[in-house]
Amino acid sequence: MSNNRTIVIGDIHGCSTALLGLFDAVQPSSNDELIFLGDYVDRGPDSKGVLELLIECQRKHLARFLMGNHEIMFRGVLRGLPSELWLEIGGRPTLTSYGGSLDYVPADHQEFLSTLLPYYEMAQHMFVHANYLPELSLSQTPEHTLYWEHLTDRFPGPHFSGKHVFCGHTPQEGGKVGYFGHLTCLDTFCFGGFYLTALDVSSGQIWQVTKRGHVRKNWQWLEAVKAKLQPLMGFGGSIATGSSSSGPSPDVLSHGPESDFSPGDASNP
Secondary structure, three states, X not given: OOOOOEEEEOOOOOOHHHHHHHHHHHOOXXXXXXXXXXXXXXXXXXXXXXXXXXXXXXXXXXXXXXXXXXXXHHHHHHOOOOOHHHHHHHHHHHHHHOOOOHXXXXXXXXXXXXXXXXXXXXXXXXXXXXXXXXXXXXXXOOHHHHHOOOOOOOOOOOOOXXXXXXXXXXXXXXXXXXXXXXXXXXXXXXXXXXXXXXXXXXXXXXXXXXXOOOEOOOHHHHHHHHHHHHHHHOOOOOOOOOOOOOOOOOOOOOOOOOOOOOOOOOOOO
């Protein structure tokens, strides 16, 4: 296992079993930096369990946690804002995971939610939950863009900084990583029956697990992803399969809007 990895993780949406499976597959060490793209709660069955795992991860690892639009809504109802919209677009399973009452949300969960980041930047990469404006620094970017705007609402061009952007929020077709040259989207629709995804930004190694925590075995598809990412982003290294089996190969990940690949179904926030 390589040292000093930077691993970015897509939208979790209450899928605690998938998150456990992803941690088991990735095997993060104390040398790794983990960057979570937001939307930890809502829609899936166990938001409480997800926050417990993330808080434990925070204690053990160097981890950056971005805020998603679903955390914004959850924090709002915890402060007393009306809950109808939140319940309608995914909050009901979250409430159930806490025993049916917001009074049962522990103080450490509320503290965790209060510390989430609006974005994160490195020398060559930028990380946002939803979207960005190519001509603005992230510090100048409106909150609506950072947290709410889908790639299907407005597909952004390359950022003026030249940095590669990683985002979530827009569910990707068929659970495939959305790679668009200057932008990679890692919302692979775990709660909807596809995968939770992690990606090593230096090597291009990808891990995917199902909602039930099973590592995806379709390594032919992962090798096809690697073959496309390496020349475009200068990735070295290889994708560690963890298995010698190879299932039937689905459609190869395409590069973006110039092909027949859709950035995803953004009909729901």
